[in-house]
Amino acid sequence: MRLDKFICKSTELTRNEAKKMLKSGEVRVNGEVAKNAAMQVHENNTITIDGQELTARGSRYFILHKVVDSICSNVDEVYPSVLNFIEVDKAFDLHIAGRLDADTTGLVLITDDGRWSHNVISPKKQCEKTYRVWLRNEIDDEKLPALVERFEQGLQLQGEDSLTRPAILTRVAEADLVDEESYRSEVLLTITEGKYHQVKRMFAAVGNRVVGLHREQIGGITLGDLAPGEWRELSEAEIALFAS
Template identity: 45%
Template sequence: MRLDQRIATSSDLSRKDARRAVISGRVSVNGTHCKSASTHVHEQDQVMLDDRLLTLPGDLYLMMNKPAGVISATTDSSQPTALDLLPANLARHVHIAGRLDKDTTGLLLLTSDGQWSHLVTSPRRDCVKTYRVTLAEPLPDEAFVMLEQGVQLHGEDKPTQPAHVLVHSETTIELTIREGRYHQVKRMLAAVGNHVKALHRLSIGAITLDDTLAPGQYRALTVDEISAIRERG
């Protein structure tokens, strides 16, 4: 790893500011001042910035209550992203595990662990997701049955896997699915003649959105939450 990358990874400095710190003589490696940002350093090397030892972070696992109006992307030149809601020293290390549409709110998982992320998103893992769905019209009994049996989506060869539907009111349901097809929930409701007015993800696998998080807030996952994905999906 380059020295400037190591500094950016283990501090709140950007890569550009890390290079400046090296050039200005603020950095030492194993007790020796170094002014070359491209110097290769190993994990066991001691890197000091202004006499402060920089330690590499471990893997990060976060949940966010995603607000409407932000996209699930790392960067975007024209629209706000979910990562824009994180401090820079966290945002540069994580990616999104299981995206949400711009207008969809609720549970968003972010991590620096690529293998763990794959367990969340891999179709083979059968990782269930539950959504609170606000409908334009009441859901008739026949539509309820169709959703729980699997519906044929426009333009696809195979029907969806059976979903679980829990009715809260005439126009509010909880829908649990095991797949992650493009705009799946909205398309499923369209297939039974309805329209989604609002969509909010409540859970992924055994991880449930912390109801103390306001829109845009985040917290670290607990050890049990992290392990639940590895063990069961």
């Protein structure tokens, strides 16, 4: 963990205040003055300010049902950050483990545990993320098996050197097109990576267009009965899913 982050987790100081404290020479790590905010410290290090030893608070883990027109960012931009919905102290010290676009809804995991979030988002961990996808064009019954196979084998996305990792595609329903914003196919897609706009680009690669996108599940964690805009702390069992 970065030294400035450790100080923030051990005190009421903001990140900027912690950096000022470091520059002043008041912080020591294992008895030595430390001024580098990016210095990596560990649980077995002794960190003091003016001789008082610091003890970091435990990490925090939350699930949020993201609403449309909110962004997975630590700052408000055109749309508000999802961290505005988390009513806890120092919410903006948290980060999002696996971002969603502003127009995408659904499950978002939020934490201040960098190792834990790495296990969620790293392609090497092959954590499954399942999306409900509404498509502009109908999927023909005769073409469905071949389409499923293409997703399983991996797709070539524009601007990418390698194929996407194997993905699982399941058609849920067909619908009549009512207007430009309506859909004609509803599918579930499970992927194990998170390239930029990946789901939208995957369907574009097969000649379709996503008109609605909702993340339902990450690994063994689901939204359950969490309503749009609501959040809760993760259970110990849910946290343990990505603790290794």
